Amino acid sequence: MIFVGDGALLRRAVLHAAEQGHPVDLVCSENPQDATVGEAPHLHLPTPVDVNAHADALAHASSDGIVWSLNNRRIFRAPLLARGLRILNVHNGLLPRHRGLPSVAVLFALLNGEHEYGATLHEVDAGIDTGRVLAEHRFPIAPDARHFQVMLRGVRACQTLFEETLPAIAAGTPLPSPPAPAGPQAYYGTRALARLASHHNHPAYLRATDLGPFATHAPELAAAITTAGPAARTH
Numbered sequence: 001m002i003f004v005g006d007g008a009l010l011r012r013a014v015l016h017a018a019e020q021g022h023p024v025d026l027v028c029s030e031n032p033q034d035a036t037v038g039e040a041p042h043l044h045l046p047t048p049v050d051v052n053a054h055a056d057a058l059a060h061a062s063s064d065g066i067v068w069s070l071n072n073r074r075i076f077r078a079p080l081l082a083r084g085l086r087i088l089n090v091h092n093g094l095l096p097r098h099r100g101l102p103s104v105a106v107l108f109a110l111l112n113g114e115h116e117y118g119a120t121l122h123e124v125d126a127g128i129d130t131g132r133v134l135a136e137h138r139f140p141i142a143p144d145a146r147h148f149q150v151m152l153r154g155v156r157a158c159q160t161l162f163e164e165t166l167p168a169i170a171a172g173t174p175l176p177s178p179p180a181p182a183g184p185q186a187y188y189g190t191r192a193l194a195r196l197a198s199h200h201n202h203p204a205y206l207r208a209t210d211l212g213p214f215a216t217h218a219p220e221l222a223a224a225i226t227t228a229g230p231a232a233r234t235h
Contacts, residue, residue: 001170002062002085003040004028004051005072007217009155011037013070013090013162022170026061028054047073055080066169069124070158073101076124087124088169090162092154094136094182095120099129103211103218104188106150109141110208111199116140117150118182119157121165121175128187135175136182137161148212193224200228 001022003014006029015037018024027035028043028051035042041061045051051058051074058067062085069076069089076087092102094117098109109117118138123131137157141150168175199205215222 001064002026002028002058002067003034003070004045004067004074005070006030006034006047007071009071009090009158010034012159013068014040016163017068017166020166022166023063025063026058028058045074050074052077052080055083059083059085064170068162070162071155075128077126081124081126088134089122089124089129089131090158091120091122091129092151092158093120093129094118094138095122095129095133096185097182098188099186100188100192101190101218101220102154103147103151103214103221104190104192105186106147106154107196107208107221108186108188108192110145110147110150110204111202113204114141116182117154117157119154119161120182121161133178133181135161135165136178137164138179138182144207146207146210146212148210148214151211151214190220193221196224196228 001017002025003010010029011034014024014027024040026043027040028045030046032042043054065085067085067087093105098105116138118136120133121135122133125131137160139153139157165175209225211218211222
């Protein structure tokens, strides 16, 4: 198995896979320490570096044809998608409702008054979070939930979903049919932050913009909130 991503979620997944006896062929991330937990080879991939430029290296390293993407902002495209690898992404959010950046999706989930959030395992195709959904882990959003609380539960749901589905993925056995797709479809990238100013008077604005410890992990969102924040607090 190959792992692509960054941070604690990636490290926990690598460690769990290794502890369960699965091969960890390569870890692709910015921090070389991400590979030490599984004692695996490491491919240094700072975020601006295109993972697809290393398609041959990934295909050569893979012993089982499986690539896991966790907490990963890199986009898989050609030629990597044509190498015969099964690329699976564990997405922080329910698809197709929460496509894009999880931090922005959580922001608008709270502003839109949504009642549930979760994590999704899906196959990776040429789109962004558009591949076939294989499994989900859902949880309710509390009426007083703050942004960082939903994000944290989302990260935990990603880890749970990975651990629950790993045996079947490794064995090549089908997973149970997932529930009906979470809809309607929406995409939350950095361009969606241009709409933040229109929500200054929203009663959930302060909760939806309370990033807590996740502020350092969502710089675009933090910057947008810093710009819009003072105006929001004058109403």
